[in-house]
Amino acid sequence: DTTLTVANWLPPSHPLVSEVIVPMTEAIKEATGGSVTTNILPAPLGPPPAHFDFAVNGVADITFGVQNYTPGRFKTTSVAEMPFLGNSATAMSVAYWRTWDAMLKQAGEYDGVKVLGVFTHGPGEIFMKEGDASATEVLNGKKMRVGGGLINEITTKLGAVPVEGPSSKAYELLSQGVADGIFFPYESVNSFGLIPQLTKGIDVPGGLYNTSFFVVMNKAKWDSLTPEEQTQIDSVTGESLARMAGAMWDSADAKGKAAMDGKIELTTATDAQMVAWTDALAPVIKEKMDEISSAGVDADAAMKMMKDEIAKVEAE
Amino acid sequence: MELLANWPVGMAALFVLLLVGLPISIALTLIGLLGTVSIIGWNPALSLLSTTFFDQGKNYSLSVLPLFLLMGNFVVQSGIAKELYEAAHAWLRHRKGGLALATVIACGGFSSVCGSSMATAATMARISLPSMRRYGYPDDLSTASIAAGGTLGILIPPSVILVFYGIMTQQDIGKLFLAGIIPGILGILGYTTAVWLSIRFRGIELATEPKLPLRDRLRALKGTLGAIILFIFVMGGIYLGVFTPTESAGMGAAGALLLTILSGKFTISSAFVTLFDAAKTTAMMFFILFGALTFTNYVNFSGMTGDMQAFVTYFGDGPTSVILTILVIYLVLGCVLEGLSMIMLTVPIFYPVVAAQGFDLIWFGVFVVVITEISYITPPVGMNAFVLRSVVKDVQLGTIFRGLVPFVLMDVVRIILLILVPGLVLFLPNSM
Amino acid sequence: MPPASGKRSRALSHWPRRVLAWVCGLILLLLMTLTVVDVIGRYLFNSPLIGATELTEVLLVSVIFIGLPAVCMDDEHVTVDLVTSQMPDWIQPFRKALLALISATIFGVISWRLWVYGSQIYAYNGVTNSLRIPVGPVAWLCSVCAGVAVILTLYVAARDLRRALRT
Ligand code: NA
Numbered sequence A: 001d002t003t004l005t006v007a008n009w010l011p012p013s014h015p016l017v018s019e020v021i022v023p024m025t026e027a028i029k030e031a032t033g034g035s036v037t038t039n040i041l042p043a044p045l046g047p048p049p050a051h052f053d054f055a056v057n058g059v060a061d062i063t064f065g066v067q068n069y070t071p072g073r074f075k076t077t078s079v080a081e082m083p084f085l086g087n088s089a090t091a092m093s094v095a096y097w098r099t100w101d102a103m104l105k106q107a108g109e110y111d112g113v114k115v116l117g118v119f120t121h122g123p124g125e126i127f128m129k130e131g132d133a134s135a136t137e138v139l140n141g142k143k144m145r146v147g148g149g150l151i152n153e154i155t156t157k158l159g160a161v162p163v164e165g166p167s168s169k170a171y172e173l174l175s176q177g178v179a180d181g182i183f184f185p186y187e188s189v190n191s192f193g194l195i196p197q198l199t200k201g202i203d204v205p206g207g208l209y210n211t212s213f214f215v216v217m218n219k220a221k222w223d224s225l226t227p228e229e230q231t232q233i234d235s236v237t238g239e240s241l242a243r244m245a246g247a248m249w250d251s252a253d254a255k256g257k258a259a260m261d262g263k264i265e266l267t268t269a270t271d272a273q274m275v276a277w278t279d280a281l282a283p284v285i286k287e288k289m290d291e292i293s294s295a296g297v298d299a300d301a302a303m304k305m306m307k308d309e310i311a312k313v314e315a316e
Numbered sequence B: 001m002e003l004l005a006n007w008p009v010g011m012a013a014l015f016v017l018l019l020v021g022l023p024i025s026i027a028l029t030l031i032g033l034l035g036t037v038s039i040i041g042w043n044p045a046l047s048l049l050s051t052t053f054f055d056q057g058k059n060y061s062l063s064v065l066p067l068f069l070l071m072g073n074f075v076v077q078s079g080i081a082k083e084l085y086e087a088a089h090a091w092l093r094h095r096k097g098g099l100a101l102a103t104v105i106a107c108g109g110f111s112s113v114c115g116s117s118m119a120t121a122a123t124m125a126r127i128s129l130p131s132m133r134r135y136g137y138p139d140d141l142s143t144a145s146i147a148a149g150g151t152l153g154i155l156i157p158p159s160v161i162l163v164f165y166g167i168m169t170q171q172d173i174g175k176l177f178l179a180g181i182i183p184g185i186l187g188i189l190g191y192t193t194a195v196w197l198s199i200r201f202r203g204i205e206l207a208t209e210p211k212l213p214l215r216d217r218l219r220a221l222k223g224t225l226g227a228i229i230l231f232i233f234v235m236g237g238i239y240l241g242v243f244t245p246t247e248s249a250g251m252g253a254a255g256a257l258l259l260t261i262l263s264g265k266f267t268i269s270s271a272f273v274t275l276f277d278a279a280k281t282t283a284m285m286f287f288i289l290f291g292a293l294t295f296t297n298y299v300n301f302s303g304m305t306g307d308m309q310a311f312v313t314y315f316g317d318g319p320t321s322v323i324l325t326i327l328v329i330y331l332v333l334g335c336v337l338e339g340l341s342m343i344m345l346t347v348p349i350f351y352p353v354v355a356a357q358g359f360d361l362i363w364f365g366v367f368v369v370v371i372t373e374i375s376y377i378t379p380p381v382g383m384n385a386f387v388l389r390s391v392v393k394d395v396q397l398g399t400i401f402r403g404l405v406p407f408v409l410m411d412v413v414r415i416i417l418l419i420l421v422p423g424l425v426l427f428l429p430n431s432m
Numbered sequence C: 001m002p003p004a005s006g007k008r009s010r011a012l013s014h015w016p017r018r019v020l021a022w023v024c025g026l027i028l029l030l031l032m033t034l035t036v037v038d039v040i041g042r043y044l045f046n047s048p049l050i051g052a053t054e055l056t057e058v059l060l061v062s063v064i065f066i067g068l069p070a071v072c073m074d075d076e077h078v079t080v081d082l083v084t085s086q087m088p089d090w091i092q093p094f095r096k097a098l099l100a101l102i103s104a105t106i107f108g109v110i111s112w113r114l115w116v117y118g119s120q121i122y123a124y125n126g127v128t129n130s131l132r133i134p135v136g137p138v139a140w141l142c143s144v145c146a147g148v149a150v151i152l153t154l155y156v157a158a159r160d161l162r163r164a165l166r167t
């Protein structure tokens, strides 16, 4: 029998832990008939960006994290982070897993580990302390808190001023008035307690950006399992894990959106706004496509597959 | 080696290494590393070590530490501390124990522009100790009043520890800073009482100086203007949202540098001594922090966290019994752990428990800081006593700790008062 | 600890200390200036300093590790001397030498692991968020500093032991 150590850097009550990681560990135990169990560590082993290497080096057996916490390392991640991709985290996550498994894997970025799943957050929207939400140049000169990844470049292209800081600093930046607004999914605005700090929200069809996540396992540990156990674990991770994570983010987004009711005035981005932003973001998208190609993946084919699969899952 | 997989064995080994004089940073790292090795093996443990030392070293939030230290050092160079002390001295010199009282009050004033307890104690030691010695104050009383007064550095805003706490628990740091003010003033009252108790009950005979005329006393107050302006600049900047509390450290350091230049005491060579000392203190404190984090990882793997959580609710599930149990745990841990390490070690464990019992987390932040203040002045590991020992080479640690007894007692009285009357903490932040 | 006994200012005249002092001092000043420029830029010109956060992070870890050799050189580690101050005098030089060996070993392990870690980061092309500064070489710098700390710790211990045995 094997016990797998799971590293966790989030509070135990965070839905990514309680509704994805914990159910995943239970599913692994059940699928293997109790021969593979898990132990989730009570406190973080280190900062979030270190967690991919924790799995590579066997510090913990299973870790999860965000690819763009280590900039430069995962170039293919942009496939899942592009603007205007989709409205459903479930669809994007399942499509992302399929695309990763079929095409992105070849880039070799994950060769040091066994990948249990990749998935995305719900679509990132625009939230502000104040401003005219219907104006095309609503973001002009606005100081927007950003975390990292593609969204930093998007911010500048939209005429806003990026204010950098980890998500845990978002409250401080907004409540002190250092930032005028934030790009976040509905879920995060709610869970970081930002609703009282904000009055306007713009729902961007397809989302302005996404965040990509991974769940990975130490390779040696994986190889030490029996072939049956490996098949059993594969049956409850991969696409199933992506679907479960996507569904969690979708329901958390719905909850977050409901919590904003009467507190944040939500509008949908106007056609004029969408045209202007699509134009403005074209160079960023081009740049990211080139970066994906540089990782040894056919970027156009991968993007096409991602979009086709999103449409397929949305139609389910 | 396998024995180390049990955390009580690791704890015991840590004590032994500390007692034979191994640097705290090294002892924590060594036991933390070997303990982790005993649980997850050499290669993973060694790679975890590099993460701890490198990734935590480039943790943005922790940049407040060198910058608040730098602010404190520039403030020292500007002579503010001396002027604060002289103002307090002018008003108190004719009273019995006046120099010790002036020391405590000047420490409180200095704390309002310096975020670190160790820096406050080190600074005031250089300024007030010589005059206390000149007037025949016993070493235990004079070093203790500095060591204890210095602890106010982390309670009266700005405060490095409150910033750490706010980051760990996602509480509003501006509110935390406000919450520290009244307990800080209570601390000054407590320490002046402790001075009085020391003199009264040990029958120390102290010389007093003649009373100064009112005009001279008022003139002495003028020297405190710089400190007041810097305090208003830093706190005002935070409240008006001009900068975040994290940024306030850099802004405060720049303000203190400006003040030094305006005071005419600025020279390139002394500025570099100041900068170099801040850098060395930074390195020293961060290596203790890294050691503590390495040790925390070991604790994490060894299951101590779960044991602790179970222990806290063991004596009863109600808020009062939980907070009293936590208080006792902290008093014990505070004796043996460095304050910052203790907070990094325990706050993540305790704050969810405390919140679940209905305590306000701003209140708990101040509770934790007052506990940390106590840990700075209790043996065997009392950082402020160490600071005094390193500044005043000819005093034994035992002497300092002996003098600190009434101060620690007053701190315990203060923390019980804060538990009984939470409004003392929450009144200011709630009126914001 | 803040400033500066006469002894220490005099000691500043030795060149290794002098180099360390200048480098550390400049980094701290830069750290402070970054915040000030960022805040002033944000308010007066509505353009904060891009990359201020990541520059702060890189400078912070640099000053910590460059400061380490200085701490070792001046033997300013914090220790608990409650029991050791009661031990007989003849034992002290040997006790200190032994502890210095342990410290040097730990610094050596840290140096080695940071070098390995730096190479790992370099291999996957790790960079900072907006300025795309390579992170691997920063870890190598820290590794070198920890290596210097090993040498200085051993040097100081050997010097003190020789001195103690001579008298
Ligand atoms: Na303070």
Ligand code: NA
Pocket: B334, B335, B336, B337, B374, B375, B376, B377, B378, B379, B380, B381, B382, B383
């Ligand atoms: Na203590």
